[in-house]
Amino acid sequence: MLTVNAYAAPSATDPLELTTIERRDVGAKDVLIEIKYAGICHSDIHTVRGEWGEIAYPQVVGHEIAGFVTEVGSDVSTYAVGDKVGVGCMVNSCRECENCRAGLEQYCIPGNIGTYAGVDRDGTITQGGYSTHVVVDEDFVLRIPDAIPFDRVAPLLCAGITTYSPLNHWGAGPGKKVAVVGMGGLGHMGVKIAAAMGAEVTVLSQTLGKKDDGMRFGAHDYRATSDPATFDELANTFDIILNTVSSAKLDVNAYLKLLRLDGTMVNVGAPPEPWPVQAFTLFGGRRSFAGSSIGGIQETQEMLDFCAEHDIAPETELISADQINDAYERVLSSDVRYRFVIDTATLA
Ligand code: NAP
Numbered sequence: 141m142l143t144v145n146a147y148a149a150p151s152a153t154d155p156l157e158l159t160t161i162e163r164r165d166v167g168a169k170d171v172l173i174e175i176k177y178a179g180i181c182h183s184d185i186h187t188v189r190g191e192w193g194e195i196a197y198p199q200v201v202g203h204e205i206a207g208f209v210t211e212v213g214s215d216v217s218t219y220a221v222g223d224k225v226g227v228g229c230m231v232n233s234c235r236e237c238e239n240c241r242a243g244l245e246q247y248c249i250p251g252n253i254g255t256y257a258g259v260d261r262d263g264t265i266t267q268g269g270y271s272t273h274v275v276v277d278e279d280f281v282l283r284i285p286d287a288i289p290f291d292r293v294a295p296l297l298c299a300g301i302t303t304y305s306p307l308n309h310w311g312a313g314p315g316k317k318v319a320v321v322g323m324g325g326l327g328h329m330g331v332k333i334a335a336a337m338g339a340e341v342t343v344l345s346q347t348l349g350k351k352d353d354g355m356r357f358g359a360h361d362y363r364a365t366s367d368p369a370t371f372d373e374l375a376n377t378f379d380i381i382l383n384t385v386s387s388a389k390l391d392v393n394a395y396l397k398l399l400r401l402d403g404t405m406v407n408v409g410a411p412p413e414p415w416p417v418q419a420f421t422l423f424g425g426r427r428s429f430a431g432s433s434i435g436g437i438q439e440t441q442e443m444l445d446f447c448a449e450h451d452i453a454p455e456t457e458l459i460s461a462d463q464i465n466d467a468y469e470r471v472l473s474s475d476v477r478y479r480f481v482i483d484t485a486t487l488a
């Protein structure tokens with residue numbers, strides 16, 4: 141066992157604090173990763189605050205991990221010491237169900253093992269990336285392209301793949317109109333990726349405060365959802381609406397009416413409360429209301445390579461570990477530009 145520094149939530153209500161945790165010994169198929177950077181996803185906040193259900197404490201979160209391989213097990217064939225690697229939201233799955241066999245481990249039927257707050261095969265609770273090291277099976281490790289700045293790459297491991305996968309699945313590309321609702325961590329990646337795929341992108345944000353940024357990220361149009369005219373002017377417009385909002389307190393029926401015939405509103409935002417969807421809003425225009433969860437390992441590697449090829453990197457603010465609690469408050473008040481990344485050298 142390896143004892144390592146980490147920043148953990150001691151309860152649903154107390155601030156996160158510096159502590160130590162144990163990492164398992166490096167098994168035959170495992171790699172030991174020295175974590176350099178860890179992104180802060182809104183899911184980390186939902187999880188530690190118990191919004192998605194009760195968890196065990198102390199809990200270390202973080203599923204946007206970038207670092208170097210420092211040790212490999214005897215049967216590891218893909219990675220070597222010194223490789224630049226990433227870990228996203230999953231660290232294992234059953235590998236046998238039809239979804240795993242199709243490379244869709246995120247939809248593993250018995251359930252994938254989450255990078256944090258999951259039950260590992262040995263029965264222990266998985267602990268995430270706000271830490272100096274992690275031990276992961278090589279099959280759930282990604283290779284980080286040199287073309288992407290190392291200190292900005294981590295958010296691709298969740299925010300990047302969570303937006304790339306549905307955009308890919310629902311066919312974002314030339315001739316398609318895509319709206320991205322909410323321009324935070326996921327949303328800003330959704331804008332960059334959809335634009336790089338060739339789609340015409342509109343941002344639907346609460347205000348016009350981030351319009352210049354949105355246009356710089358590749359949007360063609362940027363509208364405030366606080367202005368009722370937005371919903372009149374854009375009725376029956378979009379092929380895909382990617383909803384990244386972390387709260388259910390938005391009028392989903394008003395957004396659904398912005399879909400053109402056969403359009404899909406795909407939800408990646410994960411509020412704890414249900415959305416009130418009206419049947420008649422779906423009937424009109426044969427609309428679909430859908431959801432999507434992260435992405436498989438193979439598709440995550442494809443996304444990293446796509447971002448390298450298209451010169452796409454997350455917009456990040458590098459923080460020290462003692463700023464994590466303040467960063468959480470800024471995420472909650474939509475004051476994030478556009479992802480906080482922890483410099484794990486400060487976890488001393
Ligand atoms: P984030 O950085 O906080 O971004 C969410 C954005 O939504 C905000 O920046 C804000 O954008 C908008 N927003 C927030 N509250 C709103 C409200 N009440 N009404 C309207 N708009 C609001 O969060 P994130 O890290 O991108 O995560 C977003 C959600 O996705 C979270 O629920 C997270 O758990 C979930 N998630 C799901 C998956 C998956 O696999 N499906 C993966 C990762 C994360 P504007 O300021 O532009 O309005």
Ligand code: ZN
Nearest residue numbers: 181183298299
């Ligand atoms: Zn996430």
Ligand code: ZN
Nearest residue numbers: 234237240248
């Ligand atoms: Zn499976």
